[in-house]
Amino acid sequence: MVEKLRFRDATLAKRVVEKIHKLASKQRTVKICHVCGTHEWTITHYGLRSLLPANVEVIAGPGCPVCIVPASEIDEAIQLALKGIVVTCFGDVLRVPGSKMSLLDAKAEGADVRVVYGVGDAVKMAEKEPDKQFVFFAIGFETTAPSTAVEVVKKPPENMSFLVSHRLIPPAMKLLVEMKDLSLNGFIAPGHVSTIIGLKPYEVFPRLYNMPTVVAGFEPLDILFGVYMILRQLKEGKPRLENEYVRAVLPEGNVKAQKLMRKVFEVENGKWRGLGTIPNSAFKLRSSYETYDSRLKYGVKIEHGVDVRPGCKCHLVIIGKIKPTECPLFMKACTPQNPVGPCMVSMEGTCRIWARTTRRAES
Numbered sequence: 208m209v210e211k212l213r214f215r216d217a218t219l220a221k222r223v224v225e226k227i228h229k230l231a232s233k234q235r236t237v238k239i240c241h242v243c244g245t246h247e248w249t250i251t252h253y254g255l256r257s258l259l260p261a262n263v264e265v266i267a268g269p270g271c272p273v274c275i276v277p278a279s280e281i282d283e284a285i286q287l288a289l290k291g292i293v294v295t296c297f298g299d300v301l302r303v304p305g306s307k308m309s310l311l312d313a314k315a316e317g318a319d320v321r322v323v324y325g326v327g328d329a330v331k332m333a334e335k336e337p338d339k340q341f342v343f344f345a346i347g348f349e350t351t352a353p354s355t356a357v358e359v360v361k362k363p364p365e366n367m368s369f370l371v372s373h374r375l376i377p378p379a380m381k382l383l384v385e386m387k388d389l390s391l392n393g394f395i396a397p398g399h400v401s402t403i404i405g406l407k408p409y410e411v412f413p414r415l416y417n418m419p420t421v422v423a424g425f426e427p428l429d430i431l432f433g434v435y436m437i438l439r440q441l442k443e444g445k446p447r448l449e450n451e452y453v454r455a456v457l458p459e460g461n462v463k464a465q466k467l468m469r470k471v472f473e474v475e476n477g478k479w480r481g482l483g484t485i486p487n488s489a490f491k492l493r494s495s496y497e498t499y500d501s502r503l504k505y506g507v508k509i510e511h512g513v514d515v516r517p518g519c520k521c522h523l524v525i526i527g528k529i530k531p532t533e534c535p536l537f538m539k540a541c542t543p544q545n546p547v548g549p550c551m552v553s554m555e556g557t558c559r560i561w562a563r564t565t566r567r568a569e570s
Contacts, residue, residue: 214426223431224258230438231260238390239263239437240383240527242376243270243397244555245425251560253427265434266527269379269482270397272347273299273553274525277478279512280372281305284344286507287370288318293336294370295329296344298322299553302546306513310344326358333367342501345371350399352490353464356471359496370501371491374477376400377408378488383526384416393419393437395430398452405460406448413446424452471496480514480549481525521548524557531561538562 213219231237241247247267250256256265269275282305288294294310301311301322314320319339323329326343333341345355352373359369376397384391396409401422412418419440423433432451440446450456468490477489492500502508515522519541520534531537531550541547543562550558 214424214428216428220258220428220431223428223435227258227263227431227435227438228260230435230442231263234262234438234441236262237264237392237438237441239265239393239395239434240268240389240391241265241270241395241397241423241430241433242268242380242383243395243399243425244272244274244553244557244560245399246270246395246397246423246430247557248555248560249425249427249430251564255427255430258431259434263434263438265395265430267524267557268383268527269479269525270376271525271550271553271555271557272351272374273297273303274521274549274556275374275379275479275481276300276303276346276372276549277480277512278304278306278514279478279509280370281309282307282509282512283502283507284310284342284370285313285318286509287342287501287505288313288320289316290505291319292340292342292505293319293321293332294342294344295321295323295332297324297346299555300344300346302552303549304516304547304552326354330358330361330363330367333364337364337366339366341367343367343369345369345373348374348376348397348400349403349468352468352472353403353461356467359471359492359499360467363499368499368501368504369492371472373472373490374479375474375488375490377404377411378485379479379482380409380412382482382485384412384418386526389526389528391418392441394421395433395437396420396422398422398424398429398455401450401452401456401460403461403464405456405465406450406458407460409448413448417446419446420448422448422450422452422456424455481522516547519548521550521558524548524550531558534558 472490
């Protein structure tokens, strides 16, 4: 608790903000992209953007793991559920729209869709109900992929399989930096993911793209320090990779988790909602574990899904091209109670985070 309070110290924050303004006054417009839903929550909840100079913009990238799951993979889970298979998933996946419906809609039609707190809960359910077939809808970035891998290696019961939809963050960052109309000047890399993968996967950004990159934590001062470190690199003209989150992220990351992921998964091209297909950005189970692959076990594969609904601009919010308030549906047709797009569903979705702030300001 003491550690958290230190990183919310108002006096120290004021000093960092003053340093940011001093550095920014001598620079052009700077656009920094973070790639983490928790970063966006901290930035919005604490009003950090209001503390930054007018020429320093921090935008939200595709850091919400639920938001970037393509409709086709939501459709796969729904198809399995409507076949009578028990589909287990995290709570924030329930209302994410597929092409025509969500898992919650499928549940309303009689499908057995269950919310779990972790993949281990799903395995225990399968063990207790051997007469039913169970699927765990494995969503998340490198942060949650190791927990899926653990259960696969342990060889769960025969009535358990995995619909793997894990995605990898660095390939998405590579796509963002290559978008000429986005014109990024720096990255704040995600802390949670970095505890697993370490620093090495980010080295490409300063080396090949001259992109200052800072791994940062989730407290207000973490993010302010991250912004300051990027501005300092820009002023010096020496882009590099720095680790602000040294209290949690080791340079080598979690080596044991990395080894486990390599054992269970292989990397393939993956579809991202809002970004299309990104090379080498998704995990799939290796052939030695294909017994547990839901797609192979049940012959489910939907090639094309409808990612964008009429009027919804989630695909542009996800890559930071527009703010949630620039979407014509925001807090009108699309609200937390009745979400149209995935960004309004998850607690890590940019629209959902902004909606909570809007409601707080109005109350």
